[in-house]
Amino acid sequence: MPPTVPTTPTTRLTPLTSGRAAPSPAVATALPLAFEQVTRSYGGRTVLGGIDLEVAAGEIVTILGPSGGGKSTLLRILGGLDRPSGGRVSIAGSPVAPYDPRCAIGFQEPRLLPWRTLAQNVALGLPRGLAKTDAAQRVSHLLELVGLTHAAEQRPREVSGGMAQRASLARALARNPGVLLLDEPFGALDALTRLKMQDLLLDVHANAPTTVLLVTHDVDEALQLGDRVVLLGSRGDSRSDSREGSRDESDEGQDGTVVARVVAVPGERPRDRGDARLAHLRAELLAGLGIDTHRNPPQRNPPQ
Amino acid sequence: MATDLTRPLSRRWGRAAVAAVLPVAVLVAWQLLSTSGLFTITQLPSPELVWQAALDLGRRGLLGQYVAISTQRVLIGFAAGAALGIVLGAFVGLSRFWAAFFSFTLASIRAVPSLAWVPLLIIWFHIGEAEKVILVAIGAFFPVYTTVAGSLRHVDPHLIEAGRAYGYSGARLFGAVQLPAVLPSVVSGLRLALAQAWLFLVAAELLGASMGLGYLLTQSQQVGRTDQTFLAIFLLAILGSVSDLVVGLVSRVATRRWS
Structure with a gap:
């Protein structure tokens, strides 16, 4: 047989059975997701009171809300770490499985x-059954992506909090997730590191377009990163979103968090951190969180 | 490199010198008291007599035999007890059901003093190797069981959840997260178990043995050979500390590697 096909010695990459096990993270397929009337209560306490939210594939949605308002619960339900008491959660049309392999979670702590x-x-974080050489290649690629190549052989306690959080992000990406869930991932970092991590996340997202759901308590972060910002609040807070009629309020008092507002953030990422439209939205969102922005005369920093 | 090594080395020698002060003082006091005429040979034999007893037993081949058989009983009993302790400890530490099932019974058995088992074991297994090894195994079992169960129960739930979130479960989760997380405390449990194994060995050999260090203890006491009694005690001290030293080294490596 004449040597018509030039074979390089490195073309040993046999096609893998599952598409998600490819060596580059750039092939992740972003998946859409939907919450339909999702509720969650613990004992007698209702945390989520009927969440409706649809997120398109590849979108970055940031979630803001009061502490203890079920933001993390929402993510945990989507990742299959917790189960809803009622309603449906689906990724790409099929229901979420326990510890759903289509999701990867970046926790608040690394x-x-x-x-x-x-x-x-x-x-x-690598998917199972990856060949050793592919695995090593993928890990070094991811470490490079988050700028940790020099620290690959260090132990977590030998590195800074920001580095540990970057490693945690790389681990989540190693799973090649269709949906990346980030639960206040930068909350414990100092202000400057947090800004750098936000830019890093946008770089990573540009490289590996996955759907991102990011919970934060930082309004600026929500506006800087999100295509849309979802503000959670109690039922009385809900304004512009389409909530049909009044469901019977059978349980008094605490009836859980719902989607109070969804705000589409104007402009292309990376956004100008000083954009006036963002400042306006920021004030609105802070007001939605019950924070007085002191917008009249002396402008001060709002309390965290 | 050389300058790096000299300081810790000299410090180590310094520590060894400090540690040697008390044994040397005891030895000197012992020598003085035993030759002062205050005590009879049966009450307090001189260090030299103990040394002679060692040489004598050594010449007759008994010293080596006693040390060997005692060490063998400890090692076999320790291995069996520790293995069972790891398995049951894992069940109890990982599952609420097995915890509820076993903990009460095992806690009750644990409360039984070591010597209380000896008559029963002799009735069941007669005087022999099995009876002694089983007693040693009972002794080694409990420290391992308790530390394994306790430390598995206290593995950081955040790490376990992270493991599960990344698709690990069952044996893979155990191997990747739980086992490495508890290894340092398991090794310190093994260390306790080994010390306890020597305690239970002597209990087993005091009653109904025909060789071993515990046998040497009772035998020498009955015939008034206090020099041999001293010898047996020294040998137990030496064997116990040597085995502890070995496990201590393993423990240091494990702690450095897995925490």
């Missing part, structure tokens, strides 16, 4: 295994 190096921690 939650790295202290006895593993950063590289080994990132490898924890």
